[in-house]
Amino acid sequence: MPAPRHRRIHGHSPWDNSGRVDLRLEVPDWTKDALCAEIGVEVFFSNNAGDHATRQAKQACARCPVRIRCLEMALDFDEWNDQYGVFGGTGPKERRALRRERAQQEVAA
Template identity: 40%
Template sequence: MTLQLHISVPAWHTRAACAKTEDKEVFFPTGNSPNQRAAKRICERCPRSVRAQCLVEAMTRDEQFGVWGGLSRGERVRLAKKFKQEPPVSAKEAA
């Protein structure tokens, strides 16, 4: 019996800076270790649109661990609270 898995990877993943790094473990450090800063430095090299999509994906599924879109879990929680208190203005409202 053969099991076939079809996993779709969003297109933005192929442009991600972390996709080109060998040390993926820096994205899932424990505590506020220097590795978290290493991950954030890699995120700074990521294209802005990719970084935004990465952050949205992590926040949409309430990702519990790791650095996503350049933000730690704690930073994402604070950002989500801020959006709840003060929802971002949509492009339509801003026009």
């Protein structure tokens, strides 16, 4: 898969889950350093949290120079990012837990 297309998809595509395009979103510049651009996008969107593809995706994220930015962006988007894919080394369940944790910290502060 060509890197730019993958970057758009995994670097947070302007496509929403319904297939509509949100042209207000731009692909952030840091996505040019995304390690996932060198790997097939399918490993980042496995439906099985414990399978080989997901482990492979998380291993790539662990070596990715933009992992923190990627995770921050994923946490900023709720909805479909909470349900699909590996971003910043986290799966949907882990992101939901991180978001809950942050919300609790905000309440406590």
